[in-house]
Amino acid sequence: MTTDVRPLAPELWDLYFDRLARAFGWPASAPEDRELWRQLTETERSLTAWDGEELIGTAGAFSFRMTVPGGAPLAVSGVTMVSVQPTHRRRGVLTAMMRRQLDDFRARGESVAILTASEPAIYGRFGYGVATREMSGTVDTTRVSFAVPEEGRRVRFRLGPAAAALDACEAVYAQVVAGRPGMLARQPGWERKPVLDPPADRDGATELLCVLAELDGEVRGYARYAVKPQRGAGGSESVVRLKDLEALDPAVGAALWQYLADIDLTSSVAFRNRPADDPLVHLVSDLRRCRLGWRDGLHLRLVDVGAALSARTYTCPVDVVLAVEDPFCPWNSGAWRLSGDAEGATCERTTAPADLAVPVRDLGAAYLGGPTLRAMAAAGTVRELRPGALREASAAFHGDVEPWLPHGF
Numbered sequence: 001m002t003t004d005v006r007p008l009a010p011e012l013w014d015l016y017f018d019r020l021a022r023a024f025g026w027p028a029s030a031p032e033d034r035e036l037w038r039q040l041t042e043t044e045r046s047l048t049a050w051d052g053e054e055l056i057g058t059a060g061a062f063s064f065r066m067t068v069p070g071g072a073p074l075a076v077s078g079v080t081m082v083s084v085q086p087t088h089r090r091r092g093v094l095t096a097m098m099r100r101q102l103d104d105f106r107a108r109g110e111s112v113a114i115l116t117a118s119e120p121a122i123y124g125r126f127g128y129g130v131a132t133r134e135m136s137g138t139v140d141t142t143r144v145s146f147a148v149p150e151e152g153r154r155v156r157f158r159l160g161p162a163a164a165a166l167d168a169c170e171a172v173y174a175q176v177v178a179g180r181p182g183m184l185a186r187q188p189g190w191e192r193k194p195v196l197d198p199p200a201d202r203d204g205a206t207e208l209l210c211v212l213a214e215l216d217g218e219v220r221g222y223a224r225y226a227v228k229p230q231r232g233a234g235g236s237e238s239v240v241r242l243k244d245l246e247a248l249d250p251a252v253g254a255a256l257w258q259y260l261a262d263i264d265l266t267s268s269v270a271f272r273n274r275p276a277d278d279p280l281v282h283l284v285s286d287l288r289r290c291r292l293g294w295r296d297g298l299h300l301r302l303v304d305v306g307a308a309l310s311a312r313t314y315t316c317p318v319d320v321v322l323a324v325e326d327p328f329c330p331w332n333s334g335a336w337r338l339s340g341d342a343e344g345a346t347c348e349r350t351t352a353p354a355d356l357a358v359p360v361r362d363l364g365a366a367y368l369g370g371p372t373l374r375a376m377a378a379a380g381t382v383r384e385l386r387p388g389a390l391r392e393a394s395a396a397f398h399g400d401v402e403p404w405l406p407h408g409f
């Protein structure tokens with residue numbers, strides 16, 4: 001079979017979205033959901049794959065700006081809406097679309113591509129590494145208390161529908177983005193995604209609520225949540241489903257957790273995506289009753305190794321030659337000399353002997369300062385070629401803030 005990959009014609013958007021939904025096995029989308037995706041789609045960056053007259057594959061990309069360690073927000077490609085029809089799977093259609101996408105990203109001068117995966121096993125072969133983790137958990141709030149600092153007792157709360165508090169939340173969010181690698185500056189329209197709350201998707205829970213946390217009259221944090229009644233549990237076992245929580249001060253964050261734990265007639269707070277270094281783990285009286293788990297978050301690929309590694313800073317001085325292995329994007333393969341520190345960096349081609357051999361996938365995983373090169377060396381994928389180079393590079397790449405993205409796309 002020959003696969004014809006071409007850009008999405010704008011008038012075919014409904015077909016594109018219907019084929020995507022069918023490949024994912026989604027039930028019919030709520031109209032507001034569909035409209036939002038229509039508006040967010042960057043048609044000129046969306047690809048379609050065809051078998052003759054039949055649309056058999058979809059793959060989109062968003063133009064995001066992502067926080068990277070120490071650097072200015074970086075223009076990145078956000079890969080999305082990837083699907084192949086069940087009739088045409090395992091014949092290389094995805095591979096053809098990935099090939100075209102990465103060539104396009106390179107031509108656009110975007111040095112990094114990111115995605116959140118439906119299944120983590122799909123994207124490693126295309127050079128994506130797992131750069132962030134998402135922490136999930138269910139806190140037994142009948143047994144767990146929170147250590148709220150004194151200042152947190154001055155926090156005042158205001159509660160209402162999430163959509164009504166959007167502007168206040170966005171003002172807080174905008175201040176949080178720069179402090180954590182992996183976060184995306186909000187593009188127009190994206191602020192509506194976290195408050196999209198079609199009744200059909202509530203699964204028996206309340207509407208999405210937002211509690212604003214004010215300190216000295218100023219909104220300094222928020223939590224968006226719904227309450228899911230537990231049927232037949234005597235009326236006091238409902239679950240607080242936390243969607244997101246952001247705070248500009250430690251005391252405000254702690255006060256928000258305590259607020260969630262104290263909601264009457266509920267006995268737990270459940271969340272699916274918090275950073276792995278969430279202060280929660282230091283606030284709770286009993287970590288074992290939080291039932292924490294982790295999963296892969298952002299998958300990241302270096303499209304242009306030299307430009308990407310020059311665009312971030314490094315925790316300590318580093319001067320190493322990396323032998324990059326990248327069979328899918330061979331323009332990255334070969335030796336690169338990375339010199340940098342906390343002020344900036346350069347990464348250029350070199351003929352010098354290599355200090356470390358690194359698959360591009362591992363370089364992507366380490367890029368935001370989360371997983372360490374040392375851990376990957378322990379797994380045997382990164383190889384030290386000059387004694388001492390691993391310690392130097394691993395310490396330089398690693399950051400003191402866990403990279404994280406609070407939402408999918």
Ligand SMILES: CC(=O)SCCNC(=O)CCNC(=O)[C@H](O)C(C)(C)COP(=O)(O)OP(=O)(O)OC[C@H]1O[C@@H](n2cnc3c(N)ncnc32)[C@H](O)[C@@H]1OP(=O)(O)O
Nearest residue numbers: 080081082083084089090091092093094095115117118121
């Ligand atoms: C960013 C996002 O949008 S993530 C969303 C991804 N989409 C989905 O999960 C929707 C449902 N699934 C699908 O649409 C398809 O099965 C896809 C897109 C995952 C794969 O498409 P295909 O055209 O079948 O992939 P293709 O034939 O190019 O396979 C390439 C390789 O990936 C492997 N692969 C494909 N899908 C998977 C998977 N789900 N898990 C593990 N490996 C996979 C194939 O076995 C193949 O390996 P090989 O080269 O060693 O033989």
